Amino acid sequence: MASLITCPHCGVRPKEEFTIRGDAGPVRPAPEAKFAAWDAYVHLRDNVRGVMKEHWQHSGGCRRWLVVERDTFNHAVHSVVDAAEFAQASAAKPGRKAAPAKPAKAASKGRGKA
Amino acid sequence: MSFSRFSDGGLIDRSRRIGFSFDGKRFEGYAGDTLASALLANGVSLMGRSFKYHRPRGLLSGGASEPNALVTIGDGETREPNLRASMVGLREGLVAESQNRWPSLGFDVGAVNSALSPFLGAGFYYKTFMWPAALWEKLYEPAIRKAAGLGRASHAPDPQEYEKRWAHCDVLVIGSGPAGLIAALTAARAGARVVLCDENSGFGGRLLKDRVEIGDADGPGFAASVIAELEANPNVRLLSNTTVFGTYDSGVYGAVERRDGAGSGPAQRVWRIVAKRAVLAAGAEERPLVFGGNDRPGVMTASLMRGLANAQAIRPGDHVAVFATGPSGHESARDLIARGLEVTLVDARAEIPAVELAASDGARLLAGHVVADALGGKAVSGVEAVNRASGERLRIGVDALAMAGGWNPVVHLACHRGDRPVWNADSGMFLPPKERDGLMVAGSAAGVLDLAGCLKSGAEQGARAASELGFKPKPADLPASREACGGSAGFTTLWHVAEARGKAFVDFQNDVTVADLGLAVREGYGHVELAKRYTTTGMATDQGKLSNVNAIGILAENRGLTPDQVGTTTFRPFYTPVSIGALAGEHRGAHYRPVRRSPLHGWAEKHGAVFIEAGAWMRASHFPQGEETGWKQACDRETLAVRASVGISDASTLGKIDLSGKDAARFLDLIYTGKMSTLAIGKARYGLTLREDGLLMDDGTVSRLGENHYLITTTTAAAGEAMAHMEFCAQALWPELDVRLASVTDQWAQITVAGPASREVLKRVVDADISEAAMPFLAVREVRLHSGLAARLFRISFSGELAFELAVPARHGEAVAEAILEAGKPFGIVPYGLEALNVLRIEKGFITHAEIDGRTTPGDLGLGKMVSGKKDDFIGQVMLSREGLQRADREQLVGLVPLNPAQRVLAGGHLLEPGAVPSMASDQGHVTSSCWSPHLNSTIALAMLKRGRERHGEVLIVWDPLRGIETEVRVSSPVFLEAPEEEPIAAVREYAPIAARDGGAPDLLDGLTVSASDRVSLTQLPDAPVCLVAGPMAKDAAVRRAAKAGDGTIRTVQPGQALVVGEAGEGFAALAARLGASADLSLCDLSDARVRFSLSGPEAAGIIATQSAVDTDAKLFKTGASAPTLFGHVPVQLTRLGKDDFEIMAFSTYARDLAESLSRAIRLLG
């Protein structure tokens, strides 16, 4: 039927108003970065069972790109922030990594419910 | 003695007779009857035949779980099979038919299967029809399908209409028995928004069926008083005949409201209910007992027999037996004795509590006995009881038999999210799992079996739901209640009667017996999931609602385990079957998906266009004339005319994106492979975008309109993807850049005028110097037409000829196209469609998404020069340099010409060297596009060929095994026609200028139902300018300030973007001036890109709920509130202008489609 996502700009909306892109963790490398970094950015993704952050666009609403933190196992949505805010916040963090931070705690929680 | 009707009592209205038919025979019932009760009142207890053995069957449980009394309702197109007779409210003229019998219900040839039953046991499908496999399709399956199976659907299109609606509430209460009623009342009194659903036609659940006292009222009286209070509360929505069929993520529940026979409105309505909390008060099913012949018509659950007697005054006969393992048998006996029947109570327990004995006082009691077999044929005639201690058997003649085998809480909706119910050995029941996502369970569904306990449990859960949401519920003042065995709730578990002689059914609908389950265990299929598939227990339309718990108990006994060790199978939606029509709602036929109409749609239609679907668009395929019979003749003529003189076509469907902001040029450099920042104002450039993996995403043009102002065009096919991609780049990748993107696809009618005479034609319409010097290739100009209209002129060509694209505000499109057609008459102008456009571009080797197929690079398509080597960074730059994407043996774009020009070559065919065996290894490439070129008098094709650019002249085979074609072709340059050498055609004389008529806003509601009395009315709002004010996110306050200066309402799209509406009749320029926006904000004219509708009246919010999930509750979505949302599949901006007054701002190309959807919803209000 639906699941609900709370857009930070529009409020609670059904998932039909959104379009999913995928893992929001990988950060676009600098053009001069090593090829391996580009390969990882373009091709390598974790198949997370548990909490992960993903890019979703509120394509049927405000059209902003968002970062939705959700549990791929039970579909619970933990947080939603604007993607610009997310990008600027992670750019501000020193020593940012191209790979997403492992959501180890939440993932094991999800696994426990299997 | 058969079933009949008591002359008095019950909740039926004897003054309202209702005529109906069953298997062609006419009967009468009363208001308040279900089809099942009306049949019983008429002495019809045989209602169906079983699935496998075709055994005669009657009503068994009577509720949503009813496995036997399945009927087909309606005839002809509206025929709906497999409906439970107990859930069909009686209505005048109802036509019902029994199923799964031939030639008649009374005499069914298929019943011979019963005699063959030794061969039809568990797993017979797997064992019997193994070999030869070929016979499956031809013999076994059709034979089995004919013999087994349930009802048959109509094969005609369903003429009924269906609707979907959203509902929002604080507390959803599922079930309106004692627990549900009190839960709803408690939450509603605390101020919560409540939705109360019940799958039956009346509210009250068991209160309508059991003789109880609550305070000084009886059950029905108490239910009526609670419902009256709830009805008067504006925060409460009561939905009867509404089954909540599924629990979904984030507190969304699906429900189907059956309105069949309501006279007007949709036949069924699917509700998507967004609930912060839910109270599941679905009650419990009485557990059938498993003994010989327990499926004979006349054997039913005790609660059904009791409910029928009390509510519909159904008399089961003179003498009935009640087979009990707990107090509900005694309660039922009491109600039947009170109705003057002779009752024999067979109780499996040797010791029976005094309170139960007192309740059933007057019954003949056989304590410590079980019913081993029900006797009789098409109806029960007696029972054989066995003394469990002595083994002594005794036969008793009875007219009906009631089974009271304990209770199964209806926990399904609490288990749809993946949790399993929990076995409670003390009570002998599977209880709901731990709470999840605000779904609480109350009353019998939570295992509470007595009335006082149910009321208390409902009050507690209702209060808890409300208080968790911040409401302050008052402690419920529960009235005292009395029922027959009050306080005695437990029962003894009896999985099956070992003393049975006849077939003892566990799953009635799929004919699974105790013996079948035993066989499954012996053959190694004892696991609950395996046993289900092997025996088919629980796999029928009732999904084992009655049978699963008994099956688990019997498997446990056979395997020496406890029921919790055996476990349950997985619970999934749907709780009961829901028709596909209801789930589809309005999205079927022409409204399967939204239709987008170009602003030139009407013009093309007028000139005889044949349309084809292209994505969401309807596009003109060709314009047949005179004697032309097929598309090809028209296409050839149009193609030749364009190259020889001039043609006009519609390019409005191209994606058009308005780009502004001080970093616009930098942004374009990051998006496109070429350097766009060097583009001069007034010039356009062809561009390619890549995906980050280096492969082509799309092609299109970029025009620079001002210092920081660009217009981007994308292909029609990739318009949506391209916009989302650019938004991703702007918002997620480079949020520090100041860029604003606005889709202006709907704003402009884009008219292509192509051919050597195109300049001469346009000269008559455009009031500007468009000579080669003033308007060279790739020039872009703001121009005025002779009519005075401001327009944009582009010297762009997608057909390789001298060509222009003229963009005018959408509403003027048809008038301007008409003027161009008039201006082109002396030159023999023709309108041309998609087919001709395709030929024109293939002849020139221009690519489309047939070539940009997600595997090709710019180099592959001969466009390597468009990739700038001078830029630091652009999307796809790094990955494009990969060795694999630069290899010399990649497939490259070539042309193909068959040696025999008349032979066909079709896209998808593969290229092979002559004599090569077709294989992956010998594959040389494939054909991407093909057509007949009337200029070359030959088939031509574009293809991707390994090392193609060095292979021009080579002869290859196009191998097309799907169509059985093999064609010898010669490889050529993909450019089949070189640029014309002759000069463009100049007019032999000066023709007079032509001024286009003024285009007005089209009437989008023409021919539609736009009002339902005074409940709702839909109007198209008067023409007023619409402006998108956009700035960086940080300038949101300034954007809002400017937006407020429009009509006073701020229509926020996103932070930094708002839509502004001016006054009716005002021009865009006047509005823009009035906004007083600072220079760093962009103002984009969307006056022609949007259409505004007004929806007003008390039902306006209801109509909106058929389209959008936005909660329009007046407290949350106040006057002046505005939100972008989806209406169906179409994006709109929804604004509340007043209490019952909404503005719906739609994209103009979707506006008619949206108007049709709204009109349909209004029409269904009746």
Ligand SMILES: [Zn+2]
């Ligand atoms: Zn949003």
